[in-house]
Amino acid sequence: MKTCYINGVGCISTQNTFETEFLSEVAINETENVLFANQPSYKEFIPPAAIRRMAKGVKMGIAASTKALKEANMEMPDAIITGTGMGCVEDSEKFLQAILDNNEEFLTPTSFIQSTHNTVGGQIALGLQCKGYNFTYVNGAVSFETALLDAKMQVENEEANTVLVGGIDETSKHTLDLFKLAHLIKKEEDKPYSVLQSNTKGIVFSEGASFFVLENQKKESSYASIQAVSMISALEMDEVQNYIEAFLTSNNLKASDIDAVVLGNNGDVEFDGYYAISNTIFQETPQVYYKHLSGEYNTASSFGFWVASNIIKNQELPEAVMMNALQKESYKTVLLYNQYRGKDHSLIVLKKC
């Protein structure tokens, strides 16, 4: 079985992460309950004429994937696999609103086409003229992890040598309003918002795109290798520890082998109890959190994956993401754990290569 290496990354987030050195510019925003992506200039990635009509998610996806491919020194991957929780919601809204406001008349197809969930993966393939395997997963907080699991399988089982994999989600006005109505987003009056030690419900909502090039060979540009990916649909809080321990055991690991644990705490007091393992089996482990930087969205864990990859590559744990004061000499094995509202739990193990 081949090993799966991460050889290129591209990250667009609410932070300035696209062309800067890893977390060199960090801005914590505790007063807004919706954070928007720091989008690059798209001119160098997309023809100007196309930029205007292109969905935000598609633009972010194309830019992030181009960056990842460039870093990996690759022109054409064998496969493209994407994950998105909501797809291109801006275009979905545009089309739906037009239907409702105009009584199903005077409609044009552009928004409809861009509202199909696989449009990001499809348009990346179109731009690269890549005729290989192309899948899109849309399942809440494991959308990205499913893409990763599939990509890893492709590389390990020699179905593909190189896979471009990414997580994308965009915000959109009406959907944000609905999420506020459904009490998913932090209330205005509850600010300032903090991810750690929060005593309020809801999350700070956001958007972004993180892409990675996975290959079956190690390169200069290699960040880490992916040892394992696991997902489970739902767990009670008191089942998490067993789930994690069983996963570690099946991968010949113990909690003490983990040099850093990257957790998806998002400041929702109702659900952050899922990360109580930080006080039990990982009490002595350097802990990392990231959603205070990225905000929360279905594929925010791809930002966490980007953070973990960089920690292993640089062998350094930046202060900006330190959840406890612990550090280690070296970070050989990193565990990531994420979930959303008690569902879509995922575990990933990355190794130094």
Place this chain on the structure above:
Amino acid sequence: MSKKVAITGMGIISSIGNNVEENYHALVNGKTGISSIENFETVHKDVIKVGEIKLTNQQLAQQLRIGTDNDFSRTAMLGAIAAKQAVENAGIQNMNDCRSGLISATSVGGMDMTEKYYYEYFENEACRKYITSHDAGDSSHKIAEHIGLKGFVTTVSTACSSAANAIMLGARMIQSGQLDRVVVGGTDALAKFTINGFKTLMILSDSYNKPFDNNRKGLNLGEAAAFLVLESDAIVQKENRKVLAYVSGFGNANDAFHQTASSENGEGAFLAMQKALKTANLKPSDIDYINAHGTATPNNDLSEGRAILRIFEANVPEFSSTKAFTGHTLAAAAAIEAVYSVLALQHNVIFPNLNFETPMVEFDLIPQTTLKEKTMHHVLSNSFGFGGNCSTVIFSKN
């Protein structure tokens, strides 16, 4: 290459039947499910035909016994019904007695509810329960809960090839030993969103769809859900399962031509079929029947026809599109057509391509227009979606 994967259960609900038996009965008796839309209002109702399931949401909820105050979208309800049937058909008592999963597929998700309540949400608190039912993954979670599964749950959404891709991932996870059992398939309900979407693309027919006919005008949208249960050889032996058929090969490729139209020479379709044959370790001459994507749009049937000729050359086996029966059920299409492919193998019968009258001028391809008995071993099923997503799955008797 990889070993074939056993199918031990199936479930389906479509406009031609509420379960496997009813669907089979309609197929062999040439009874189409295409009609005028009744379940909701649309300004287009007199100029389109659809493959509508003649059950209201209340009736679906009753069948599922989920009470009137549920937060299921129609997509989720159809999916739950079909998945439950499949699990019962396989004789599974406890979904969690081994490493189990559900890989569903949908393009509509909860849009049928979102479009109903889009503005009303702000006035009416009671309907807000549907806000979190909008995304694709929510329907899969509801289906998983309904069949009592706590395990690997995910959703594929690649437009009209979605369910084929769900079947593919499921088969690969069994083959690589990551799962012992996985329920795979898809579900999509009719919605104003998709009706209007396809209308703006000008590929809806105002009449009964005519796949591969020279005078075809476009597709009829449909709604449906279908699931297969795939299980490992070890489980099949342990539980003494009756194997219905096998998933023996599959392939996915990207046309990389245009966001919605297929390339002239059907490159994506050709590559998908080629990959499927390769993974199945079969030659084109081993295929006994092709269940075509055959949406009856001018573009698809031409592109697919060309791809079929490139693969099979002078020896194209019998082929038909069953979309003249059910309409194009989008993300569920490949799942219901998987069920039909298995039925074809079980009963050694090829289902007719209804409404065909005039051969296409571009080439020499005539679909099977009557029900035909033929001893069969391998059936090839095509599903092609927007974003150039082309998928082929091969089903085998043993």
